[in-house]
Structures are given as C-alpha cells and as structure tokens.
Amino acid sequence: MTQPTSLPHKIGITGTIGAGKSWVGKILETQGIPVLDTDQVVATLYQEDNELKSRLTEAFGADILAASGSIDKAKLRHLVFGSPEKLKTLEKMVHPLVEKRIEAFLNAPQGGPPIKAVLIPLLFETGTESRYDEVWTVQAEEETLINRLIQRDRIDRTEAKKRLLKQWSQAKKAERAHRIIDNSGTPEATKAQVLKALNDIQRSF
Numbered sequence: 134m135t136q137p138t139s140l141p142h143k144i145g146i147t148g149t150i151g152a153g154k155s156w157v158g159k160i161l162e163t164q165g166i167p168v169l170d171t172d173q174v175v176a177t178l179y180q181e182d183n184e185l186k187s188r189l190t191e192a193f194g195a196d197i198l199a200a201s202g203s204i205d206k207a208k209l210r211h212l213v214f215g216s217p218e219k220l221k222t223l224e225k226m227v228h229p230l231v232e233k234r235i236e237a238f239l240n241a242p243q244g245g246p247p248i249k250a251v252l253i254p255l256l257f258e259t260g261t262e263s264r265y266d267e268v269w270t271v272q273a274e275e276e277t278l279i280n281r282l283i284q285r286d287r288i289d290r291t292e293a294k295k296r297l298l299k300q301w302s303q304a305k306k307a308e309r310a311h312r313i314i315d316n317s318g319t320p321e322a323t324k325a326q327v328l329k330a331l332n333d334i335q336r337s338f
Contacts (some may be wrong), residue, residue, distance in 0.1 A: 141249040142334055143239055143264065147256035148271035149300045151281035153316035153323065154252045157271050160327045161250050169238040170252045174231050179204035188226055193219070207286070214299070230261065239264070248334060257301060257309055269330065270310035272303045274317045 134174040147157075148154050158168040178185055180203040189197060189204055195210055199205040235251055253261070262268050275297070282293040307313050312330055316323045 141239065141247050142338075143266050144248065144250040144334075145176050145256050145262060145265035145268045146250055146252050146271065147254060147268065147306060147310070148302055148314075148316075149278065149306070150254065151278040151285070152271040152273050152303070153281075154254070154271050156320065156323060157269070157314055157327055158250065158252045160324050164328070164331060166250055166254065166331070167238075168250045169235060171231050171235065172252065172254070174234045175227060176206065178227065178230055179206060182230065184224065185230065192215065192222055192226070214296070232261075235264075246321070247338065248331070257306060261271075262309065267311040267334075268309070269312045269314055270303070270306040270313045271316050272307065273315070277317050283293060 146154055146157055154235075155170065158170055161168050184297075186198075186202075186204055189209070195208065197205055197209045197212060209223070213223050235253070238251065239249060251265070253259075254264055254269065256265075278297060279290060279293045282288060282296060283290060286293075288296075313321065314326050314330070
C-alpha cells in the first residue's frame with residue numbers, strides 16, 4: 134500500500150500464545166523498524182502504575198501481588214483463567230491504558246524507515262485491525278505451541294491445551310490477516326519470511 138512518506142506504514146502483528154510474535158518483533162528491530170510489544174507494555178504497567186495496581190488489588194485481592202509489590206502476572210492469569218467475568222473486569226482496566234500507549238507510539242514523529250510495528254495478541258479480539266495498514270499473524274504447529282507453553286509457563290500438557298482452546302484458533306486469525314508468518318521451523322526460516330515481507334512493503338513506497 135503506497136502512502137506519503139511522512140506517515141508510517143503500520144503493521145499489526147498478532148498470533149496465539151506461543152506462536153513467536155516476540156521473535157518476529159526482534160527480527161524487525163534488527164532491520165531498524167520501531168516495534169512496540171504490548172506484552173511488555175502490560176508488564177511495565179503492572180510494575181509502575183500505582184493507580185492500576187490499586188484498582189487490581191481492590192478487584193482481585195492482595196494475593197495477586199508479588200513480593201516486590203508489583204502485580205504477579207502468573208497469579209493474575211491463573212485467577213482470571215476460566216472466568217469470563219473476571220477476565221472482562223481485567224480487560225476493562227488494562228486495555229484502555231495499553232491503547233493510549235499504542236496511539237502515542239504510532240503517532241510519535243520518527244526518522245528512518247517509514248514503518249512501525251505493534252505486537253498485539255488480541256488484535257482481532259479487540260476489533261482494532263483497522264488501525265493498521267496490514268496485519269500479520271504468526272503461526273506455529275500445534276505441537277510446537279504446546280511445547281513452548283509447557284517450557285515457558287512450567288505447566289503440564291493438559292493446561293497448555295486448555296489455554297490454547299480459550300483463544301481464537303490459528304485458522305480464524307489467518308482468515309483475517311494480510312500475511313501469515315510460519316514460525317514452526319528454524320529461526321532462519323522465520324527471518325527469511327519477515328525480510329521478504331519487509332521487502333514487499335518497501336517496494337510499494
């Protein structure tokens with residue numbers, strides 16, 4: 134999509150848990166592309182936003198706090214998992230703050246390549262895809278997803294499958310994405326796909 138060089142070409146990058154969005158973001162950063170990782174935004178808010186911490190502890194109890202006084206993401210995730218009502222309460226508190234960070238990032242002046250990317254797991258679920266010039270979804274084979282979740286979150290296979298079932302399927306996300314990045318193979322294979330996608334975008338300018 135051709136657009137004025139004064140405006141960034143905005144890429145929204147999504148995918149189910151364990152698919153490898155962060156790796157795709159790191160590849161983009163090596164190419165000089167500014168990347169905002171909304172998971173990191175949330176982690177920062179849990180550590181530094183005292184008003185949010187106060188509201189969360191009031192809603193969910195002091196047990197969600199880590200010894201450091203910040204929000205323990207694992208405890209909070211465990212608490213809201215399987216409870217649509219609690220999850221909705223959490224999202225109402227956190228999503229508006231994340232949205233502000235995204236808007237500030239996308240609208241901030243920049244030099245260099247006229248491209249910006251946002252890693253956002255719930256891009257389709259929150260109905261924000263129209264904000265981006267194109268959407269990528271990162272995918273991996275189901276067995277790969279399960280193994281990554283087991284290793285990352287130290288959970289068993291049954292729990293990993295439950296978490297995947299709570300999310301939109303990869304097929305559903307693929308139907309609505311402009312481009313699919315397959316992260317089932319080697320890091321080099323994923324990097325090749327990302328670089329090709331960047332080249333396609335840059336050729337359109």
